[in-house]
Structure formats: structure tokens, C-alpha cells
Amino acid sequence: MHEPSLLQAVVPRPAMNATTSQPAGPKPAFANAPDVTIPLRFMVVGVISLLLSVIILVAHPEVLTSYHYNQHVVAITHLLVLGFGLSVVTGAMYQLVPVVLETRLHSERLARWHFPIHLVSVAGMVWMFWIWDMKQVGHFGSGLAVGVGLFVWNLVRTLRQVRGWTVISFGIASTVFWLVAVIVAGLAVSAGKSTYELVGRPDVSPLLALPLAGLKATADFLSRFEPLAVMHAHAHLGVLGVFILLIIGVGYRLVPMFLISDIQNPRRAWASLWILNIGLAATFLTILLQHPWKPVAALVVIAGLALYGAELFAIVRARRRRSLDWGLRGFLASQALLIPVALLGLALARPGLVLTEAVGQLENTYGFLALFGVVAFAILGMLYKILPFLVWFVAYGREVGRARTPALHEMYSTPLQITGLGFWVAGLTLGVAAILLANTTLSRLTALLLLLSLLLFLVNAGRILSHLVRPRTQPFSRPNHPVLSTL
């Protein structure tokens, strides 16, 4: 069976003649290639956002140790999930979705328009969260929704070109669904925290009166729910529905691809995604309604994660490439952190749990591990796989076979990568201690460790990106195909 590769992210598969396995017609290698700067610009914004998040944590270490329902925590969380997570995920999806679905992106033009809208909206939202101007959060959030709308439209049109569903396309479609859901929920939360002085005044234009009335109705509806429950339900839609489901869905393609392996049990992979989707819907509702069945919903999610873990373990065990590079080790370590996160989630789902200082610390630990441990760590690990490849292909795609091109691992420093991952793991460990001990000194040390890790990542990212402006090819000086033999 044909397996697409990351290469097709840059050079899409040509149309094939059904009978001869030959390309349908001559086509230059780059004729259909999407512009690689589209994913790169989203990824650069993502990494800068992560850096800013950690710098703010260094300056405000109390963000980790104080209860999370305050404006600064909410602002940093959105910088992390929208500025970093959504940016990187968006860039990666524009590049990888056509690959994993074996088709072309519906519109590159829409993707180009998406970028400035996304950038301005996220920056505005984070700033307005910081000063807690929820009306402006709503306005910038509407901009974000427009950008996401372009993105979703592009992906849905791309998905429509796909014949037959795979576990990967199902994972991506699930992510798109939950992305729309979390944006709608976020806008509703913002509407619920705004005031509507103009509603009912006779001097307001009917064009403005109608949307205002709708927003006020939304706010009135949301006032029936406990505000903290609304925020937690919204957060689960985003972290589990968008990030973790996408990591799982795309991981089912990328991990086998990088390890030269295959999905070992497709039914188990399908089941993991179905159960996670059902579990997330149940989690959202039970959190929102503060329903006593919250632990049941959590157990359903854990069942989905357990199936995913079993499949991932089987994929890794069946690999034909024995060595595990550090990017993949980082990714796998991040996925192992799903275990403590899931157990904490189950413990915090206990009905009637009273919000004490200890419970608040556990909630912070849960959020910290989910965001920095699972999502950010997984993305950083995968960026070490994806970024060198994209840059390598743009810089050297035409030179392959004509001159010696650097290997992917020669484009960055592996010792720096290992040290950076070590700092990240140390930061995660210390962060948990800082939160549980409510110690701001430890919290600042945590932020410094994470910052050091990111600076090392940036040094390596700079080395990788430098190949775009200063390619390093060398003439062949010796036989260049050591495994070649003759019959």
C-alpha cells in the first residue's frame, strides 16, 4: 500500500496513470509545491509566542502558584494555546494535511490571508485578557474566528477531495470540529463577561441592535452556569479536542513514517479516536453542568488514551529503524505524560469536590502538565523532525544527487538539542514541585529552565533556518552511494 511521506508536503504526489505506476504527465518537481513560507511563518510566530509566555512566567512566577482564575493566567494561557499551539498546529496542518490525505490544499491564497488575521487577533486577545477588557477580547476573538473560519473552510474543502476515510483523516476532521466548538464556546464566554448598556435604547441602529440582543441573550443563557465550570469546559474542548486529538491523529501517520513502522491494529487506532471524541463530548457537558457523572466521562477519555498508548507502543515496538532520535524521544516522553495528566483529571473529576487550596494546586498541576508537558513538549519534539525537513527540501531539493547535501541531523546541534530537552524535563519536574509547594522562587527557577531550553531550541532553529539563506552543498569527493551493489 502506498504510504505518503513528509516529502510530499513539499512536492505533492503527481496524478498517476492507473495501469503503469507512472506519472500521468511530465511535471516539474516543484510545479504543485505549496509555498513553504506559509507553514514557516505560522511556526515562527508560534515559537516566539512560546518564548514570550516563558519570559512572562519568569517576570510573574506567581502565575504558576496562584489560582488560575485570574486575568494574567488567562492571558498567558491564551498566548500559549493560541499564539504558540494554534499557530504551530495551523502551519503544520496547512503543510501536512494535504500529505496525510494525499491531496492538495484547497486554497493557498486563503492560507495567506489567514496569517495576518491570526497574528493581529491573537496579539489583541492576549493583550486584552491581560488588562481584562472582555469586550475587546470578544472583538479580537471575532477576528480569530474569521481566521479560523478561513482555515476550516480550506480544510473542509480539502477533506471533501478525499475518497474514503482513514484513521488519520478522521483524527483531523475531529480536530476541525472541536476547533470550531472551542472558538464558539470562547466567544460565548467573552459575550457572557461583557456588558450591554446599549440594548433596549431607542437611538441604537437596528443593524447594531440585533447582534447586541443576540450577544445579550447568549450572556443571559451562560449566566445559568457556574463561571469556573464554563471556563474549565471551554479549556477541555481546546486542549483535548484540538491539540491532543490532533497530536494523536497526525501522530498515527508521522510516528510510523519516521520510525519505518505501521499502524499495528487499525481497529484499535479507530476505536481510540472514537472513544476520545465521545469522552470529550461527555466531559464538556458534565463539567459544564457540574454533573455527578464527570468521573464516568473522564474514564471514557482515559479508555481512549489507553488504546492510543497501546497502539503507539505497538508501533514503536514494530519499528524497522532501530535508533530513536531525540526529537522522537521528546515526543514519546510527552505522550507518556498523558498518564499523570489523565490520573489527575480523574481525581479532579470527583463529584462534589470542594475547591480548597490543595485542590487548586492540583488543578494548576493538571493544566501545567497538560500544556507544557504534553502539548508544548510534543510540538517541540515534532518541530525537531518537521522543521529541518521543510528547510532542507527548500534549500536542497533541486541539488539532491547533483552535489552532497547535508543530512537532516547535520543541520543542527544534537548536544544542544539533548541539553534543551533535559532543561525542559527539569523545568516540568520543578514546575510541579513549585505549584504543589506554592513556592514562587521554585516557580521562577522553573520558568528559567524552560527559557533556557527554548533559547537552545532557538539556536538550533536559527542554524536550521540559516540553510535557507546560506545553503551548504559540497561536490562529491568519493562514491556517494555506499550501499550500492551490482547483480
Add this chain to the structure above:
Amino acid sequence: MSTPVMVLDTRGLAPPEPMVLILEALSTLPSGTVLHARTDRRPMHLYPMIEERGFRGETTPAPDQGFITVFLRNA
């Protein structure tokens, strides 16, 4: 007289190494020789690139595991 064949085994290598090795091998392939490349995946993305370089390829599943692609110079 049979056509000389060169064999390249790229199984177990991560992308883009198989592509690099195959294109490097094609660049020094003697005239009249065909290249048999063993790969873990069907190298669909290589077709437009080899076509640019005056080759064509045909891929069949290997009896054990992976694929065998025969690369020939265009007449």
C-alpha cells in the same frame, strides 16, 4: 547479454535518506545499467524528480517487505 543491474537497499532509512541515495545513485549510473532500489515505502514523490533527470521508474511490491523500484534511463 543481460542488462547490468545495480541494487540499492534503502530499507530502514528515514526520509529523506532513501530519496537522496537513489538520486545520487542515478547521477552516477553507467549508461545501459538499470537501478533496482529497495525501499520501505512506494517512492511516489521520486517520479517527477527522476523524470526531470531523464529517468523513469516502475514500482512493485517486494515479495518479503517493502517495494522494489526499477529505474531506467529514458531512451
